[in-house]
């Protein structure tokens with residue numbers, strides 16, 4: 001299955017979507033991710049490995065629910081009988097109470113609102129997923145970015161050293177984007193407990209469903225005893241609902257109330273009935289998620305092995321994307337790959353020049369690998 005976004009569509013996305021996609025735009029002073037808005041000469045038939053979407057599509061049950069909801073689309077979401085308990089059902093699924101959860105139009109919305117609520121010093125990693133730190137910087141908040149370790153993992157001890165009385169928020173993405181690595185649940189747990197003695201700690205678990213036990217232990221377990229720890233999640237990844245825009249924040253009821261009473265006060269009323277209908281159905285289709293998880297792992301492992309055979313030092317991925325160094329590439333890698341109909345990301349990070357390619361279908365990854373064989377990185 002290939003994406004059919006063309007060059008005109010990409011240009012149409014503009015800078016707002018670029019920010020949403022985690023692209024760091026120079027106009028915001030956010031760094032130098034390459035090759036997206038200024039690429040030339042792309043034809044249709046693009047293989048889109050740029051946004052870590054799930055190429056297998058939404059669950060058939062979610063599709064059915066979406067179509068069913070269309071007949072009621074003229075009604076406000078709060079008049080849909082089956083959506084009355086949306087938050088409660090979501091809370092049930094995660095084993096929390098309804099007052100410990102708030103929903104947003106994709107977790108990107110939450111990541112953009114959190115630094116508006118928490119204006120004090122932010123401690124996060126570099127690189128990490130862009131929306132939260134980029135927004136914090138745009139607002140003039142103090143941001144401390146701690147480089148990943150040489151093996152591209154969160155440097156939790158170094159981050160903890162930066163958490164002081166001035167710190168209001170810590171943002172940890174686990175599994176990490178763009179580096180595709182994880183830290184162990186035990187180390188993350190003790191980090192969250194320690195850091196939350198001084199600051200709020202938001203753990204972005206967008207990709208946790210791609211993990212196997214014991215790595216897939218959510219930090220949600222901490223929210224009752226450690227009320228400054230909270231989790232950010234999304235339906236865009238394993239649920240394949242990126243275009244339907246559903247995300248959530250789960251935390252202590254006092255934090256959820258404080259957020260809901262402030263910048264998040266309209267997010268829950270702004271949710272689409274169609275999206276919520278699909279989300280409810282998707283929660284009831286674990287077999288579908290398992291299928292895309294397995295297919296993702298097969299395509300990922302294939303591409304990983306092939307890149308290794310080319311002597312590319314690709315990082316072992318725990319996600320649906322691959323992160324690899326391109327130290328010898330002299331041009332704009334993402335822009336040049338786009339000309340070959342492969343849409344991915346590349347950037348100069350603290351550890352040099354790297355690229356990130358999402359895991360597409362096996363066919364897409366085979367094409368990606370063929371293209372990579374003709375490139376020296």
Ligand SMILES: Cc1ncc(COP(=O)(O)O)c(C=O)c1O
Pocket residue numbers: 051052105106107108109129173177204206207233234235236242246247
């Ligand atoms: C780590 C992480 N968090 C959050 C998001 C935002 O997802 P969404 O806004 O689609 O929920 C993404 C998207 O790629 C991501 O990689």
